[in-house]
Amino acid sequence: MTGRVIIIGGGVAGMQTAITLDELGFKPVIIEKEASLGGKLCRWDRLFPTMTPAQEVLGDLLKRVEKTASEVRTSTTVSEIEEQGRGVTLSDGSRLDAEAVVVASGFDIFPAERKEEYGYGLYDNVYTTVDVERMFREGGVRMADGREPKTVAFLHCVGSRDEKVNQRHCSRVCCITGVKQAIEVKQQIPGAEIFSFYMDMRMFGPGYEELYRQAQQQYNIHFVRGRISEASPTIDHRIHIKAEDTLIGRPLRMSVDMLILAVGMQAGSSNVAFGRNNNIDLYPSGFLRPLNQFSGNVRSSSPRLFYAGTVTAPKNIGESINEGIAAAYQVAQTLNAAKS
Amino acid sequence: MTTWGYSISRPRSIDIDRNDMSYSQELLREYPELQTCIACGNCTATCTAANLTSFSLRKVHTLVRRGEYQGMAEELEKCMLCGKCRLACPRGINTRQIVLTLKKHLVNRSR
Numbered sequence: 041m042t043g044r045v046i047i048i049g050g051g052v053a054g055m056q057t058a059i060t061l062d063e064l065g066f067k068p069v070i071i072e073k074e075a076s077l078g079g080k081l082c083r084w085d086r087l088f089p090t091m092t093p094a095q096e097v098l099g100d101l102l103k104r105v106e107k108t109a110s111e112v113r114t115s116t117t118v119s120e121i122e123e124q125g126r127g128v129t130l131s132d133g134s135r136l137d138a139e140a141v142v143v144a145s146g147f148d149i150f151p152a153e154r155k156e157e158y159g160y161g162l163y164d165n166v167y168t169t170v171d172v173e174r175m176f177r178e179g180g181v182r183m184a185d186g187r188e189p190k191t192v193a194f195l196h197c198v199g200s201r202d203e204k205v206n207q208r209h210c211s212r213v214c215c216i217t218g219v220k221q222a223i224e225v226k227q228q229i230p231g232a233e234i235f236s237f238y239m240d241m242r243m244f245g246p247g248y249e250e251l252y253r254q255a256q257q258q259y260n261i262h263f264v265r266g267r268i269s270e271a272s273p274t275i276d277h278r279i280h281i282k283a284e285d286t287l288i289g290r291p292l293r294m295s296v297d298m299l300i301l302a303v304g305m306q307a308g309s310s311n312v313a314f315g316r317n318n319n320i321d322l323y324p325s326g327f328l329r330p331l332n333q334f335s336g337n338v339r340s341s342s343p344r345l346f347y348a349g350t351v352t353a354p355k356n357i358g359e360s361i362n363e364g365i366a367a368a369y370q371v372a373q374t375l376n377a378a379k380s
Numbered sequence: 381m382t383t384w385g386y387s388i389s390r391p392r393s394i395d396i397d398r399n400d401m402s403y404s405q406e407l408l409r410e411y412p413e414l415q416t417c418i419a420c421g422n423c424t425a426t427c428t429a430a431n432l433t434s435f436s437l438r439k440v441h442t443l444v445r446r447g448e449y450q451g452m453a454e455e456l457e458k459c460m461l462c463g464k465c466r467l468a469c470p471r472g473i474n475t476r477q478i479v480l481t482l483k484k485h486l487v488n489r490s491r
């Protein structure tokens with residue numbers, strides 16, 4: 041018995057799985073596609089709902105992984121998972137054996153180009169919430185010509201709850217991300233007018249509704265219920281948008297300096313290949329379906345194959361980390377039982 | 381004279397670029413809590429006037445927030461100032477006071 045457990049993906053869920061497995065006396069091997077650990081967290085600036093710097097959470101996790109005896113293989117991609125969770129195949133064709141496998145390969149960001157009607161990648165000054173995180177890390181929000189925007193529109197549910205792009209699910213974190221960024225833009229540019237176009241406000245976590253209320257009352261963000269149907273560039277490089285104000289029941293038009301698309305979470309691109317394993321089941325959304333949604337959220341139908349984090353559904357960082365702990369304990373339970 | 385019934389339809393779109401938002405902004409400065417409205421419709425659900433007429437405080441308030449003032453003063457005449465809406469508002473907005481303020485300000489404004 042080697043005690044080796046392969047963790048696919050070194051995002052927050054994978055890192056936490058390794059930390060807990062190490063504490064429990066196992067030998068975790070993290071296999072990460074990118075050159076460094078951290079997953080999407082590496083791209084964020086400040087985290088909702090507390091505005092904690094992402095670097096703080098990331099730095100802490102990295103330090104704790106470093107203290108373990110985990111083996112970390114970066115720039116390595118897993119292409120297949122052995123039927124019973126006894127190993128994986130890497131993209132170079134080599135095989136790596138293990139006692140169990142934890143799939144923590146996360147989600148993909150919805151490519152906003154697919155919603156062509158919003159002009160992402162076609163017109164200047166159409167950005168995504170992912171771009172805005174980068175802009176904040178680089179010092180603040182700026183238009184293509186370097187000026188600060190005076191009117192900004194956020195659009196929720198881009199690539200979520202949308203049959204036209206085959207993404208029927210709600211991505212959960214984009215509402216609160218949109219609210220957080222609206223506040224941040226207003227903090228940077230107090231004179232800016234900010235309009236947020238939403239369908240429902242899904243403030244599911246502790247402190248989220250409170251942040252929404254703060255965005256309304258303290259930061260004067262205008263929330264308009266209605267989906268923007270299309271955006272077009274004006275002659276002076278602004279963006280003209282059309283929506284219905286569904287609370288009034290009349291069309292609404294306006295032009296803004298910047299349009300920010302709150303992109304959702306879609307299923308990770310490796311999920312289809314992983315799903316060739318008969319013990320791995322996919323939801324119609326492409327996320328992996330756990331054994332059951334109540335007491336088996338980190339389990340598959342194979343006793344040696346586990347899940348942690350957003351590979352099964354959209355989640356925030358805290359929830360993803362908790363699943364790392366849960367998966368590690370379930371691995372320990374299975375492997376210890378097999379030993380005795 | 382024969383009238384043929386032809387007329388020109390005014391655009392129904394709310395055009396934020398052209399609307400005068402200054403009064404809307406002034407109102408929000410005076411009552412910032414008005415911005416916390418979550419459009420639940422509790423005020424309209426409990427409204428005595430809404431039971432008998434088309435009056436909807438939620439809708440009137442939203443129109444004013446978008447800079448659409450025309451006809452609003454007349455709409456507000458339907459309110460009997462009973463104040464039930466204030467008891468119902470989950471965000472704690474003093475809705476009755478909002479109606480009084482809107483009436484005072486909008487009576488002189490016809491666009």
Ligand SMILES: Cc1cc2nc3c(=O)[nH]c(=O)nc-3n(C[C@H](O)[C@H](O)[C@H](O)COP(=O)(O)OP(=O)(O)OC[C@H]3O[C@@H](n4cnc5c(N)ncnc54)[C@H](O)[C@@H]3O)c2cc1C
Nearest residue numbers: 049051052053073079080087088118146147349350356357
């Ligand atoms: C715009 C935006 C802002 C957000 N802001 C916040 C916030 O402020 N607060 C908060 O709590 N949450 C936030 N979230 C959610 C947060 O990003 C996720 O909860 C978190 O990243 C999930 O971690 P994970 O480990 O499950 O997945 P990921 O972060 O996606 O990590 C998965 C890792 O697996 C790797 N991988 C994938 N496939 C393979 C493979 N085949 N082989 C090897 N490695 C592979 C990937 O490279 C990646 O490093 C935000 C999300 C979005 C979209």
Ligand code: SF4
Nearest residue numbers: 197200211212214215
């Ligand atoms: S969290 Fe909000 S923005 Fe995201 S998909 Fe759900 S409703 Fe839409």
